[in-house]
Amino acid sequence: MTANLAIDLDRSSPVPLYFQVAEQISEAIRRGDLPPGSRLDNEILLADRLGLSRPTIRQAIQYLVDKGLLVRKRGVGTQVVHGQVKRSVELTSLYDDLRRAGQEPATRVLSLESLPAEEEIAAVLGVPPGTEVLRMERLRYAGGEPLALLHNWLPSGLAPLAAESLQERGLYELLRSAGVRMRVANQRIGARAAGATEARLLDERRGAPLLTMVRTTYDDQGRAVEHGSHVYRASHYSLEVTLIER
Amino acid sequence: MTANLAIDLDRSSPVPLYFQVAEQISEAIRRGDLPPGSRLDNEILLADRLGLSRPTIRQAIQYLVDKGLLVRKRGVGTQVVHGQVKRSVELTSLYDDLRRAGQEPATRVLSLESLPAEEEIAAVLGVPPGTEVLRMERLRYAGGEPLALLHNWLPSGLAPLAAESLQERGLYELLRSAGVRMRVANQRIGARAAGATEARLLDERRGAPLLTMVRTTYDDQGRAVEHGSHVYRASHYSLEVTLIER
DNA sequence: TGACCTCATTTGTCAGGACATTATGATGTC
């Protein structure tokens, strides 16, 4: 039962020790060296063997517990979780998701303009009404077929966004590379029947079920960096969400 | 700028000190004593004033950072996040949500039986095919109107579930009070048009848009404790999800 | 045999200290 995993530490590295430990345990789990249900050595022993202190080991383990890879029980020990839970809780955009799934996404920019914010949008973005904001409308394709109609509002000046770059990359990717650090997103997901315009753009019949998502994304500081109102063809797309409770 | 908040500590309480601190800071934020953007005193000062050690204070702050209430920046300090992000990332059930919203939920149990698991359900629940599992079908009302059609499968023996108790309480609540500790949930959310049976039960027209959710919930150990396939009236309900990235 | 108690094991909490790293504003120089 003793997990005999080898962990190399590089004390001269700028990477924190607890992180090095966490990464290597995580790798061992991924590789199958630590099968689900197997017990880790206790914290004291681990600390001793690696020449680290117990708090450092605890920090590493805590990190993996938060990610949902390990389970701790007082008086029992630390175990690798049973079962294969999908661990994707990341803040991703549709574009990233599609490309990761090998779907070859494409984007048509229908409009991209700067205009004074209306009351509602201003409130959501946390700027005074009338402030210039960026509004864009995009049609997203996957595998040659229309998939979603995307409507976004952003505070202007956040990132230089041109129609050309929006056609080649996802919005999230562009924001991230402009140094915007997104951290929290609030999403409301619903459904409704397609109107005439939407139906035409998405190649669906009027009244076809559409999945709707209204999302506001906030950065580090809790400032809104993006607000979107999207509709997806329900016949071609569904959303996946993983919740982890601490 | 100095946050002059009073924090009472009860060292004789079984509640951990770091948690007492976290709770009271959280309360101060909720009350508005600590407005968004305001800076907390630095860790050393806080520790000193409360008569605690720095690690304890750090643990309290870290807890709130993870919950998305605070933001830390090295060299700068700790601030309350700007903006009012909804902070409900809990593992909740429809019943809890409705009752919290004051909607007076009701449930009609359409069926409740134990039967051998089919291939697909067995795979999802992680039991051998043919194992006895609990299957239930419920109709959920809010404010006197039908709202959702709920289909669930559970490993049998988890909790004693009777039709009567299911009519009065939510499934999650019953599971929790039976000692089941739910920790991770994987949800797939989509939409589709209502079929004839669904339409009749939900008081909608055929073809009306429905929101669909397929969810599997796992416990501490990563064992599946519940699998559900639900449809909601899109005209009356939408889902809200908050993502926090660490 | 079965219920209860005790005890070893393991994680949870907390203290106090040291040094590293990073962001910011002040200072000084060109």
Place this chain on the structure above:
DNA sequence: GACATCATAATGTCCTGACAAATGAGGTCA
């Protein structure tokens, strides 16, 4: 006046040490 440099302040990392609390297993006693 613009830019580079430096001091300061704050969090990040890591250490040692100690005791508390929960769990599960084994032994004891009726």
